[in-house]
Amino acid sequence: MISLSTLGLFLVVKAARLPVSPSKTLLRFADQVASFGRGTVLDASCGYGRNAVALAARGCTVVAVDNDQGRLAALEQVKTAYIAERASPDVRIGKIFTVCTDLKAERWPFAPSSFSAIVCIHFAMTHLVPCLLSSLQEGGHVYVETFGGQGENFRVLPKAGQLRDLLSRHVEFKYYKERKVGPIEFNSVSVTLFAQKPYEREKEWATRAPGCPQERSERGGAKAVKRLIIAVGSVVKIPLKPARDWPI
Numbered sequence: 001m002i003s004l005s006t007l008g009l010f011l012v013v014k015a016a017r018l019p020v021s022p023s024k025t026l027l028r029f030a031d032q033v034a035s036f037g038r039g040t041v042l043d044a045s046c047g048y049g050r051n052a053v054a055l056a057a058r059g060c061t062v063v064a065v066d067n068d069q070g071r072l073a074a075l076e077q078v079k080t081a082y083i084a085e086r087a088s089p090d091v092r093i094g095k096i097f098t099v100c101t102d103l104k105a106e107r108w109p110f111a112p113s114s115f116s117a118i119v120c121i122h123f124a125m126t127h128l129v130p131c132l133l134s135s136l137q138e139g140g141h142v143y144v145e146t147f148g149g150q151g152e153n154f155r156v157l158p159k160a161g162q163l164r165d166l167l168s169r170h171v172e173f174k175y176y177k178e179r180k181v182g183p184i185e186f187n188s189v190s191v192t193l194f195a196q197k198p199y200e201r202e203k204e205w206a207t208r209a210p211g212c213p214q215e216r217s218e219r220g221g222a223k224a225v226k227r228l229i230i231a232v233g234s235v236v237k238i239p240l241k242p243a244r245d246w247p248i
């Protein structure tokens with residue numbers, strides 16, 4: 001007799017077999033994301049992990065974060081097989097570490113300069129820009145692809161020029177595309193961008209990003225993330241656990 005929860009998980013895994021195509025635009029930049037220092041990439045938030053799988057197949061170690069434990073459980077079920085199926089020849093296969101947490105600026109769980117790249121796709125992230133910039137290493141890449149203009153998305157999409165203005169003093173854009181969506185009075189846009197955080201000593205114009213609350217908070221997530229990164233470094237599987245259980 002199959003329990004309802006087992007059946008639910010099975011259906012979720014079946015569902016996870018469907019949305020596996022990664023973002024096509026991300027794929028254009030995936031080799032650059034993967035090449036930088038072979039460091040750790042943050043996929044925030046990852047959903048069922050279609051983009052995390054594509055990056056791990058290119059050799060990246062990916063910390064895949066979402067607040068939906070069901071989606072992460074589905075990803076855990078399929079990740080090894082999916083990465084192996086999609087692995088590029090002659091490339092060391094990467095790994096995915098799932099982390100279940102609520103991504104909020106006031107409780108940002110990652111230490112400064114934790115990641116060599118950050119990928120943020122179809123997730124309302126404008127308020128997280130200072131934290132994303134803080135956790136990105138110098139020389140690292142950030143890829144952002146907002147929601148498209150379907151339905152009521154214009155309500156959560158950034159305003160025209162907003163993301164460019166927030167980022168332009170801190171990163172060097174390699175690709176930036178903005179498209180107006182929704183009713184004109186909302187001034188909303190969908191944005192796809194790929195940018196690099198410069199080495200500060202090499203770029204006079206590069207300024208420190210406005211602080212992420214976590215950097216100022218003594219109870220910030222730096223300690224937890226140090227442990228997380230150490231765990232990733234020593235290839236220890238990070239269990240799914242809610243943020244409130246983290247030692248922060």
Ligand SMILES: C[S@@+](CC[C@H](N)C(=O)[O-])C[C@H]1O[C@@H](n2cnc3c(N)ncnc32)[C@H](O)[C@@H]1O
Nearest residue numbers: 045046047050066067068101102103121122123
């Ligand atoms: C539209 S999906 C996109 C997932 C993935 N980036 C992709 O392209 O397939 C948005 C994801 O954001 C997650 N999410 C929403 N709010 C969140 C939050 N505050 N913290 C972490 N994840 C969140 C949802 O659970 C969902 O998986």
